[in-house]
Amino acid sequence: MLRVEEIHKSFDDFKAVNGANLTVEKGELVAVIGPNGAGKTTLFNLITGQLKPDKGKVIFNEEVISDLPPYQICRRGIARSFQIANIFPRLTVFRNVQVSVLSQQRKSRSLFYPAEKLAVDETNSILRSVGLSDKAGYTAGSLAHGDQRALEIAIALGNEPELLILDEPTAGMSPEETTATMDMIKQLASSRGLTILFCEHDMEVVFNAAQSIMVMHQGLTVIQDKPNEVRNCREVQECYLGGAEPC
Amino acid sequence: MLRAPFNLKPVGPLLVIFIILLVLPPIIPRFYTYMLAVIFVTALVAMSLNMVVGHGGLFQFHHGAFYGVGAYTVALMLTKTSLPTWVGFVAGPIVAALSGLLIGAFCVRLTRLYFGMLQISLGSLLWAIAFRWYDLTNGDDGIHGITMPSFISSQNSAYYFILIVATICLILMYMIFKSPFGETLQAIRDNPERCEAIGINVRRHQLMAIVIATFFAGIAGVLFVVVEGSVFPDLLFWVFSLEIFIMCLLGGWFTFAGPILGAAIMVSLRTFVGIYTEYWTLILGIILILLIFFLPEGVWGYILEKFGGQAEEAVEGENE
Numbered sequence: 001m002l003r004v005e006e007i008h009k010s011f012d013d014f015k016a017v018n019g020a021n022l023t024v025e026k027g028e029l030v031a032v033i034g035p036n037g038a039g040k041t042t043l044f045n046l047i048t049g050q051l052k053p054d055k056g057k058v059i060f061n062e063e064v065i066s067d068l069p070p071y072q073i074c075r076r077g078i079a080r081s082f083q084i085a086n087i088f089p090r091l092t093v094f095r096n097v098q099v100s101v102l103s104q105q106r107k108s109r110s111l112f113y114p115a116e117k118l119a120v121d122e123t124n125s126i127l128r129s130v131g132l133s134d135k136a137g138y139t140a141g142s143l144a145h146g147d148q149r150a151l152e153i154a155i156a157l158g159n160e161p162e163l164l165i166l167d168e169p170t171a172g173m174s175p176e177e178t179t180a181t182m183d184m185i186k187q188l189a190s191s192r193g194l195t196i197l198f199c200e201h202d203m204e205v206v207f208n209a210a211q212s213i214m215v216m217h218q219g220l221t222v223i224q225d226k227p228n229e230v231r232n233c234r235e236v237q238e239c240y241l242g243g244a245e246p247c
Numbered sequence: 248m249l250r251a252p253f254n255l256k257p258v259g260p261l262l263v264i265f266i267i268l269l270v271l272p273p274i275i276p277r278f279y280t281y282m283l284a285v286i287f288v289t290a291l292v293a294m295s296l297n298m299v300v301g302h303g304g305l306f307q308f309h310h311g312a313f314y315g316v317g318a319y320t321v322a323l324m325l326t327k328t329s330l331p332t333w334v335g336f337v338a339g340p341i342v343a344a345l346s347g348l349l350i351g352a353f354c355v356r357l358t359r360l361y362f363g364m365l366q367i368s369l370g371s372l373l374w375a376i377a378f379r380w381y382d383l384t385n386g387d388d389g390i391h392g393i394t395m396p397s398f399i400s401s402q403n404s405a406y407y408f409i410l411i412v413a414t415i416c417l418i419l420m421y422m423i424f425k426s427p428f429g430e431t432l433q434a435i436r437d438n439p440e441r442c443e444a445i446g447i448n449v450r451r452h453q454l455m456a457i458v459i460a461t462f463f464a465g466i467a468g469v470l471f472v473v474v475e476g477s478v479f480p481d482l483l484f485w486v487f488s489l490e491i492f493i494m495c496l497l498g499g500w501f502t503f504a505g506p507i508l509g510a511a512i513m514v515s516l517r518t519f520v521g522i523y524t525e526y527w528t529l530i531l532g533i534i535l536i537l538l539i540f541f542l543p544e545g546v547w548g549y550i551l552e553k554f555g556g557q558a559e560e561a562v563e564g565e566n567e
Contacts, residue, residue, distance in 0.1 A: 048444060074446035086444075088437040090501070091430075099434040100445040108431040108447055109455065112419075115427045159445055 001026045001195060002078075002163055007046055007056030007066075009039075016042040018219035019056075024163065024197050024212075029189055031206045032199040034216035040199040041083055043216070044167050047197075048080045049073040060163070074103075079161035083168045085148040087155065089141030093132055096140050096151055098123045100158025123158070129188060130154045146177050150184075157188070164188075166198035170205065178202060182209050207231065268410055272403045281474070284406045286514045287413045288470045293494040293506035294420055295463035300492065301500030302429060303456045304436030305354075306363030309370030310491055312350075313461040315483030317343040317468025319377060322390045322478040327383075332396045336469050343465025344458050346373065351457035355450045367485055374483035389479030399473055409470045416463055423459065424503050432456050493531070497538060499545025508547045 004022040008015070017039040024030045032040050045051040047058050049070035058066040065073050088096045101119040102108050110118075127133045130150045135143065140151060149169065156164055169185060170178040182205055189196050200206050206213060207227045214224035215236050223233050230236055272280045296310040317339040324335035350369045354362045377384045384390065394400070399408045423429050431452060435442045439449050472478060481487060490513060498509030513531070520527040542549045 050440070050444070069448075070443040071446050071448050074444060080444060082441070082444075086438060086441045088434045088441065090437050091434060095430060095434075099431055099442070099447075102427045102431065103442075103446040107427045108452065110427045112422050112426060114422075114425050115430045116425065118427060155441070155445060 001061060002047070002197070003059040004043070004047065005056050005059065007043070007058065008054045009042055009046055009051060010054060015219050017046065017053075019221070020216060020219065021221045022197075022214050022224060024195060026162075026195055027193070028195055028211050029186070029209055030195075030197045030212045030214065031210035032197070032214045032216060033201065033203070033206050034199075036201070038216040039219040040216055041167055042219075044080065044165055044197075044199065047073075048078060048165060074159055074161075077162035078165060079156040079159040079163075080165035081149075081152040081156045081167060081169060083171055085145070085152050087140045087148060087151050089139070091140055092136065093138050093140050093143065093151060094123060094127065094136040097126050097154045097158050100155045101126070104159045126154050126157045129157070129191070130184065145172060146181075149173070149181070153185075153188075157192070161194065163195045163197060166196065168199055168201070170200065170202065178205060185209070265414065269407075272406050277402060280402060280406050282514065282518055284402075284409050284474045286511050287409050288467050288474060289491070289494070289514050290507040290510035291413045291416055291470065292464050292467035293491045293498070293510045294417065295460045295467060296491050297495045297500055297506040298420065298423070298432075298460040298463070299453075299456050300495055301502075301505070302424065302436060303432045303453060303460075304439075305453055305457070306359055307366060307457070307460070308363040308492065309366045309485055309488045310460070310464060311485070311488035312370030312373045312483045313343045313347050313464040314468045314471070314487075314491075315377065315478070315480075316346050316373060317465030318471045318478045318482055319384065319390075319468075320465070321469045321472050322393050323383070325393050325472075326390055339469035339472075340462045340465030343468060344462035347461025347464075348454070348458050351454050351461070355453045355457070367488075370483070370488065371485060374480060374485070377483050378480040384480070387480055389477055391477040393472055393476050393478075395473060395476065405473050409473060412466065412470060416466055420463065421503060428452075428455070493535065495545075497535070497545060499548030499551070501544065502547045502551060505545045505547035509545070512546070 002022070002024040004020060007017055007020050009017040020039065020043050022032070022043070032043065034040055042051065046053050046066070049065070049068055049072070053066050056066075057064050060076060060078060063076070065076060088099065091099070098115070098119050101122045102115065105119060107118060124133065124136070127136055130153055132147060132150055132154060135147060140148070143151060153166065153169065166185065170181050173181060185196060185198070186209060188194060210227060212224060213227055213230045215222040215230060222235050223230060225233070268283070271283070292310070292314045296307060299305045299307045320342040321335040321339040324330055324338055325332060350366060353369065354366050357365055378386055380386070395405065399405045431442070431447060435447065435449055435452060443449050468482070471482070494509035494513050495506045496509070497512055498507065499505030516531055517527055520530050538545070544552060
């Protein structure tokens with residue numbers, strides 16, 4: 001479904017992504033792991049068009065998308081969440097998600113019909129599935145951190161994506177919140193038939209949830225394989241697990 | 248498309264205000280009728296600016312240029328051609344919107360301050376044309392004594408014409424404010440990057456907002472000619488653009504109706520304080536300083552905050 005081929009991106013002299021490869025098959029839950037600064041977020045930004053690659057390409061459903069602007073990539077079925085809550089702080093929680101649903105329904109430029117009567121059911125259903133129904137009327141900027149993270153995912157769901165990309169969905173969360181969030185993500189994946197690509201630094205979380213894991217180190221793909229294979233891979237242990245015994 | 252009506256609850260008090268404004272002219276001195284008409288026109292141009300500044304988050308620093316283009320278009324068509332009056336009235340906003348499209352198309356490629364700087368430059372070009380092209384525009388003398396058709400030639404009938412046109416514009420603007428287009432525009436103001444990531448063509452959306460806003464500014468320009476019967480290059484001068492910008496801040500630029508209040512305050516200040524001192528802008532400066540410290544959301548924003556958060560819905564779209 002998604003293929004990233006030998007992609008490169010540097011900022012000035014710093015090679016952030018230096019030959020990364022990634023394959024995501026339909027229906028999979030794929031994780032990207034790697035130490036801080038390995039280039040995970042840059043890789044995601046390259047896939048969703050926030051950044052343009054210097055070299056290499058991104059292929060989604062047999063189409064090269066790496067030269068499209070972000071809004072075009074989104075319209076082809078890839079939605080994403082951001083590592084730092086990237087919401088609409090002055091709008092209510094409901095409207096945050098509704099804007100996204102309206103965009104999906106191609107109604108963003110409709111001029112004379114009251115928005116409050118559009119996409120209401122879809123929006124409410126998404127809010128329910130991420131557990132924000134009771135906060136629909138709150139101003140998004142006033143939400144607690146965990147709720148903003150959930151809203152972040154809800155906005156992405158508004159696009160009814162085929163592929164959902166989550167950039168550290170559990171960043172800054174307590175272990176309990178992390179478990180709850182991962183359960184929610186797995187639940188979303190099965191109930192909405194989503195393919196999910198996410199990155200994460202908590203090993204426990206990754207090995208429990210993902211069906212396929214890609215390990216990045218210094219901008220390079222070390223390996224992409226099933227969790228067990230990755231766990232036993234020597235290179236991974238050296239570069240990422242610091243040579244620790246596999247558990 | 249209008250199957251379901253908009254929320255009609257606030258219509259009651261607004262209707263009362265509208266009726267009061269309707270019955271006022273015969274009972275108040277002529278000067279106040281004139282002043283109210285000026286406030287309506289100024290409020291309309293401030294409202295149109297706020298569409299892009301307050302709701303769109305764009306640094307539309309030279310909005311006055313489009314107001315001036317609307318006014319000059321109708322003035323030139325009425326004085327230099329023998330076309331029917333209505334053609335001039337319709338051409339005003341259309342030419343303003345076209346200039347908005349042209350200038351906006353360059354500006355939306357830039358962001359924030361760069362957007363604003365480019366707009367000041369391009370808008371000032373329009374001002375230079377009005378100021379310098381003597382043969383066409385009479386330069387700094389402006390065009391005076393533009394005759395209006397008989398149905399709006401008296402002061403009171405002009406007042407009613409302006410009141411009705413401005414009200415219709417406000418209703419349209421309110422619908423746009425509450426439409427998916429308006430909501431998306433506010434989302435872009437809050438977070439353009441995120442909007443791009445949820446499938447919105449941000450630049451095109453912003454450009455469309457500029458075109459709509461400049462169209463309404465053009466209508467305000469036409470109404471200006473109706474009330475004053477003259478045009479002059481100052482309409483397109485950047486100082487006036489700054490004034491309407493201040494009106495939005497003063498009234499509350501994140502609210503719908505704030506700029507109306509801002510315009511009323513500015514016009515009143517200029518008129519009443521202007522009688523005593525030509526340094527009325529000094530008073531304005533002091534008010535602005537106080538505003539920034541104590542009412543950062545603007546006067547209307549403050550009122551909304553103080554007297555019920557959701558009251559915004561109930562009083563929005565107040566009739567000047």
